[in-house]
Amino acid sequence: MKLRSIELAVTGAEQAATFLTDIWGMAPAQVRDGIHYLRGSGRFPYLIALEESAEAFVRSTTFICSADRLAALKQSVAAAGLVAAPTVSQDPGGGHGIVVELAEGELLRFLVDAEEVAPIEGADLPVKLTHVVFNSADAEATGHLVEDALGFRVSDRTKGMVFVRCNDSHHSTAFARAGFPSLNHIAFEMQDIDAVMRGIGRLRDHGMVPAWGPGRHGPGANIFAYFIAPFGPVIEFSTAVEKVADDYKAGAPEDWTWPDGRIDQWGMSDKDMAGLRKAEERFRHRRQWEPASIDM
Structure with missing residues (x-):
């Protein structure tokens, strides 16, 4: 199990992406369907997604796991009385898995078969x-x-x-x-x-x-x-x-x-x-x- 990314809805997504790349220090990954994806130097295709929205909220927080861990998650989530909703990722890297909503509304996404990318060498980026x-x-x-x-x-x-x-x-x-x-x-x-x-x-x-x-x-x-x-x-x-x-x-x-x-x-x-x-x-x-x- 690894934490991969967070997906945010923000007001002013393009300006937010500019700040994170030009000042904070991230690399643009791609823009897909109006969503700005930014990456670090490691193998994950992106670390943060910024989607334009009239209100700010956390769209999801994404973890990558193995097929065995996902199977165990489905059982433990159901036993705890929560819902494991199936999902297919449309974000870079793809993958499929489940979305789990915790008691206070946090949406955690768990994916398998998500692709990685080549690392960026020699750049002063978050890993x-x-x-x-x-x-x-x-x-x-x-x-x-x-x-x-x-x-x-x-x-x-x-x-x-x-x-x-x-x-x-x-x-x-x-x-x-x-x-x-x-x-x-x-x-x-x-x-x-x-x-x-x-x-x-x-x-x-x-x-x-x-x-x-x-x-x-x-x-x-x-x-x-x-x-x-x-x-x-x-x-x-x-x-x-x-x-x-x-x-x-x-x-x-x-x-x-x-x-x-x-x-x-x-x-x-x-x-x-x-x-x-x-x-x-x-x-x-x-x-x-x-x-x-x-x-x-």
Whole structure:
């Protein structure tokens, strides 16, 4: 199981794509049916899709898995009382699988037989999408749900989040204890810390400063820098999330505490709490979708 991409509906898709390619640092993949697909340096055909819309929402978050894992997912999703709606991907890479709607409206897509592409060598691009974090009305309940329904595993719990993994990466997603459901942020993994710092420099050249960072998180131990994108969402430069073994013991909130005035390991940066909170409220979930039919 691997996290591949996020698909967003935005107002001003072309302008959003221009920002992400010209300033943030991504490569255009293609434009298909008016949807802008942007890629990184890795083998996935795209990491983010931007579809023009009068309202902003998360169209889906896409994972790639094996046929055996997909078969197991169908059984566990049904046993948990959720619906595994069949779908055929019309996005680059193709593939087919299921779309699962979680209790608060998050749409997670699981695909098999999706194609990959040749990597881009020598370019200062994100390597991959490292995690997508959602705000939640009940993060604890959602954490239990994805363990039962999807076979994911909770890696750590803090006062602010429930961190969840789908492979050996400490978290591919997390659910923030926000009191409402929405997109919290999207994190792009850079090649190394120098690539993160060069990314910060590019944005500073265009008058943008981090809303939080640079710093090093506690859970996952990844280096981070958060920005509020001009088209709305919170986006993060990151490297590299900790790898954990199957027997990793999930931490509790009391295991992740900081001295007064610190909210990460380094304790060197302020956090624009109000600005980030406002941005996090912009991308809600749309509960309806129309999956294509396929003989499974």
